[in-house]
Each structure stands twice: as C-alpha cells, then as structure tokens.
Amino acid sequence: MPDAMVALSTVTLTHNFAYWINFNNIPSSFRDLRIVASYKNVDNGIQAMVRFNGDTGTNYFNVGALSYASGALSWNNNISRMQFVNATGVSSSEYCVMQMDIFDYASTDKQKAVLARSSHSGEEDMAASRWGSTSAITGIRVSPETNTFAAGTTISLYGIVA
Amino acid sequence: MGVYSLARSGITNWVKYSTMLAGNPLPRDYELISTTVLASTTSSVTFSGLDASASAYKHLQVRAVSRSTNSGTGNDGLWVQLNADTGSSYAWHRLEGNGSSVATAAGASTTWMLQGLAARSSQASGIFSAAIIDILDAFSSSKNTTLKSLNGSVTTANPSIAFGSGVWLNTAAVTSLTLKPDAGYNFEAGSRFSLYGLKG
Numbered sequence: 214m215p216d217a218m219v220a221l222s223t224v225t226l227t228h229n230f231a232y233w234i235n236f237n238n239i240p241s242s243f244r245d246l247r248i249v250a251s252y253k254n255v256d257n258g259i260q261a262m263v264r265f266n267g268d269t270g271t272n273y274f275n276v277g278a279l280s281y282a283s284g285a286l287s288w289n290n291n292i293s294r295m296q297f298v299n300a301t302g303v304s305s306s307e308y309c310v311m312q313m314d315i316f317d318y319a320s321t322d323k324q325k326a327v328l329a330r331s332s333h334s335g336e337e338d339m340a341a342s343r344w345g346s347t348s349a350i351t352g353i354r355v356s357p358e359t360n361t362f363a364a365g366t367t368i369s370l371y372g373i374v375a
Numbered sequence: 376m377g378v379y380s381l382a383r384s385g386i387t388n389w390v391k392y393s394t395m396l397a398g399n400p401l402p403r404d405y406e407l408i409s410t411t412v413l414a415s416t417t418s419s420v421t422f423s424g425l426d427a428s429a430s431a432y433k434h435l436q437v438r439a440v441s442r443s444t445n446s447g448t449g450n451d452g453l454w455v456q457l458n459a460d461t462g463s464s465y466a467w468h469r470l471e472g473n474g475s476s477v478a479t480a481a482g483a484s485t486t487w488m489l490q491g492l493a494a495r496s497s498q499a500s501g502i503f504s505a506a507i508i509d510i511l512d513a514f515s516s517s518k519n520t521t522l523k524s525l526n527g528s529v530t531t532a533n534p535s536i537a538f539g540s541g542v543w544l545n546t547a548a549v550t551s552l553t554l555k556p557d558a559g560y561n562f563e564a565g566s567r568f569s570l571y572g573l574k575g
Contacts, residue, residue, distance in 0.1 A: 216403035216404065216405055216406070217403070217405045217406050217407045217571050218405050244410070244438075244567075244569060245438060274529045274534070275529070276472060276473070276474045276527065276529055276534035276535060276536050277472060277536055278470075278471070278472025278477050278536055278537075279472075285477045286472075286476075286477065287472030287473055287474055287475055287476055287477050287536075288472075288474060289474030289475075289534050314438075314505075314507060316438070316440045316503075316505045316567075317440055317503075317567060322501060322565060323440065323501050323502075323503055323565065324499075324501040324502050324503070326440055326503055326504065326505035326527070326529070327505070328505050328506075328507060328525050328526070328527050328536075330525065339472070339525065339527075339536050339537075339538065340527070340536055341505065341526075341527020341528065341529050341534070341535065341536040342527075342529060343502065343529035347501050373438070374407050375407075375410065375569075
C-alpha cells in the first residue's frame with residue numbers, strides 16, 4: 214500500500230527571488246494537496262500569497278484568527294488571493310512557516326476549501342479560505358505580496374491519496 | 376517442466392529469508408484506510424471495524440469536507456462519537472475566529488464532541504466546510520482518547536476558523552468513529568470523509 218502523502222515538488226531558492234513560484238500541471242489523481250513552506254521576504258516584511266489557476270480576480274474568501282504580542286484578533290476578507298502570516302519584525306535568520314491543505318482540489322462540483330496555519334516567533338495564524346470556483350486546480354502560484362523571497366525559502370507540494 | 380535442485384541451479388546471489396512475508400510490500404507510515412463520498416443525503420458516517428483494520432496504527436486522522444441539509448443560515452456542527460458510546464462520555468473545547476472576534480466554546484459531559492462545522496444548504500452550491508481531525512493514541516487501552524482538530528467554514532454570513540479539542544472519557548481502544556451534523560439534519564451528497572492511519 215503506498216504512502217498516503219506523496220511529495221510532488223519542492224523548490225528551494227538559492228538566491229533572492231523577486232518573482233513567484235509556480236506548481237503547474239498538478240495531476241488530478243490525488244484527493245487533497247498540501248503546501249508546506251518556510252519563507253521570508255528580503256525586507257523581513259509582507260506576506261506570502263497563494264493563488265489557484267492564475268486567478269487574480271477577487272474570488273478568494275478568507276477568514277482568519279491570529280495571536281500576537283498585543284493579543285488576539287479575527288479578520289475576514291474577499292480579495293484576489295489567500296495570504297499568510299506577515300513576516301514584519303521577524304529576525305534576520307528566522308523564517309516564517311506555513312502549512313496549507315487544499316481539499317478535493319480536483320473536483321468540479323465544489324468550491325475549493327482550504328485550511329492553513331502559519332507562524333513565526335511573534336505570531337500564530339490560522340485561516341480558512343474558499344476559492345469561489347468549481348474548476349479543478351491544475352496550478353498553484355506562491356509569491357511574496359511585494360518585494361522578494363529571500364534565499365533559503367523552501368516551498369513543497371504534496372499530494373494526499375484519494 | 377522439470378524439477379530443479381536449487382543447490383545445483385547455479386544461483387549465486389541468493390538471500391535466505393526467515394518469513395513467508397518476504398517480498399511483500401512494506402507498510403507505510405501514513406496510509407489511507409477508507410474514503411466515503413456521499414452519493415445522497417446521509418444522517419451520519421461511521422468508520423467501523425477499526426480494531427481489525429487499524430490496530431497497526433498509532434493514530435488516526437479524518438479529513439472531511441461536509442455540508443448539511445439544514446436550510447438555516449450559517450453552519451451546522453460536525454460532531455464525533457466513538458465506539459457508538461451514546462453516554463455523556465465526552466468533553467470538547469473550541470477556539471474560534473469568526474471574522475470579527477475570537478471566542479471560545481466548550482462542552483462537558485456531552486454525548487458528542489464538536490470537532491468542526493458543516494456548511495448549511497442555504498449556502499451557494501458547492502460550498503463545503505473542511506476539517507482535519509486527529510485521534511491520538513486511538514488504540515491505547517490505558518488512556519482516555521483525545522482528539523484535536525483544525526476546521527473552518529467560509530460561508531457567506533458566518534465564516535469560521537477554529538482549533539478544536541475533544542476527549543472521550545473511556546480508556547477502551549477505538550473500534551468505530553461516527554460523524555454527523557446537527558441533530559435532525561443530514562449530510563448532503565458530495566460530503567466526503569477520509570480516514571487515514573498513522574504509524575507510531
């Protein structure tokens with residue numbers, strides 16, 4: 214019996230990278246997908262963003278809760294992306310971590326449900342998202358909100374068997 | 376076909392095995408046990424026979440997307456019961472963000488554990504809630520079974536993201552696991568529940 218989690222692709226940046234990381238031609242043979250990321254931006258600020266199938270429309274519905282030095286809060290929005298913990302204030306050698314699960318990604322009768330956790334030493338986030346499309350996910354783009362991913366950023370894609 | 380003596384067959388690179396299982400595929404550490412995708416409305420989903428099919432695992436994980444037939448606004452709960460124990464044998468806790476504020480909820484001496492949400496049928500077609508529920512040390516006979524979950528529902532009026540926890544106040548090994556929406560309602564077709572085993 215095969216392992217239920219299969220590593221599909223990993224990208225590790227050996228230098229600062231001012232663009233996005235694409236996972237294309239994702240096979241439809243799994244049930245769910247998981248993204249695991251260790252990332253930071255060159256300026257130690259801003260967030261990582263994720264989009265599906267190149268969709269840059271305001272088709273992502275997000276709700277989150279976070280805890281940080283000043284307490285805890287919850288937020289929600291309907292914007293053009295899913296977004297993860299803001300790296301502002303992170304020390305120069307610390308990377309943010311993120312794990313995102315995408316459910317029934319290959320279905321064509323469901324809007325895509327996503328659960329994610331992201332954190333660094335000063336903040337812990339949890340978020341649920343919905344991509345308002347019933348299209349099967351064939352591509353995922355991970356990018357810095359602005360500026361540049363720092364060298365050492367690692368982003369991996371896993372398939373979870375059906 | 377003739378009968379050959381292995382001692383004279385000229386085999387030079389042989390290896391002796393002491394088990395008849397030699398050559399069988401090795402078990403993996405994280406395995407799919409079962410998936411149920413509902414073709415019609417269903418009151419509950421049960422994974423049974425876990426003592427026979429899953430005793431080789433240390434922990435269990437449920438991955439679910441669910442939707443309820445409840446036509447009200449918002450979300451049903453996603454409730455979990457173990458070993459068909461219908462007694463007041465459970466407790467649960469929840470830390471939730473609803474898009475505006477963070478709040479907690481809890482239950483004690485309950486007959487089910489709240490471990491997620493199921494989007495109600497009033498939501499647009501195709502909207503389902505999601506949950507990952509971990510059942511830790513599921514087959515221990517000396518521990519009350521503990522659960523943890525990450526769950527969320529991005530419905531129009533009642534978005535939610537939450538950590539959940541639960542305990543079954545019984546030290547018996549888990550033999551079955553049942554999930555259901557709020558009382559009086561059913562899961563809609565398309566709801567999907569997958570059970571995975573994790574070796575320890």
